[in-house]
Amino acid sequence: MVEPTSRARPIGVELPIGTDAVSVRKRIEAMEQLLERSFVLPGTNYAIGLDSIVGLIPVVGDFITAAMGAYIVWEARNLGLPKWKLWRMAGNIAFDTALGAVPLVGDAFDLAFRSNSRNLKIVRKHLDKHHPHTRVIEG
Numbered sequence: 001m002v003e004p005t006s007r008a009r010p011i012g013v014e015l016p017i018g019t020d021a022v023s024v025r026k027r028i029e030a031m032e033q034l035l036e037r038s039f040v041l042p043g044t045n046y047a048i049g050l051d052s053i054v055g056l057i058p059v060v061g062d063f064i065t066a067a068m069g070a071y072i073v074w075e076a077r078n079l080g081l082p083k084w085k086l087w088r089m090a091g092n093i094a095f096d097t098a099l100g101a102v103p104l105v106g107d108a109f110d111l112a113f114r115s116n117s118r119n120l121k122i123v124r125k126h127l128d129k130h131h132p133h134t135r136v137i138e139g
Contacts, residue, residue: 019078021079024075025134028076028120031068032119034049035050036117039053050068052110055100056107062100065097069119070093072089072123073086076089076126085122089118089123092115093119095113096110
């Protein structure tokens with residue numbers, strides 16, 4: 001029996017709301033994890049995310065995950081990344097969406113090509129150079 005004075009803890013991760021570089025970095029990292037490596041395939045040690053799962057829905061799924069990936073580009077724009085980096089990030093998403101829309105082959109491609117992880121790498125490199133205080137030491 002639950003005591004009436006106890007409070008339930010929220011499930012999941014609390015994401016910061018601010019527009020500072022640290023908050024934006026945490027939101028981008030959370031979105032990348034959700035899209036690319038939020039689940040592990042049973043019987044393997046291979047992580048997949050919503051990009052691969054929702055991508056199984058023909059055509060519509062790829063556009064849904066493209067919109068979610070575009071959020072990372074939008075956040076990167078708010079950080080002040082140069083336009084050429086934003087275009088490169090958009091190209092990663094466009095390439096992933098175009099090939100992911102091909103039946104069967106696209107589903108296998110979604111498992112291998114992680115556009116959001118590539119985009120996170122671009123953002124991290126920019127932040128490490130221009131906002132070094134946002135670095136997180138991963139162990």
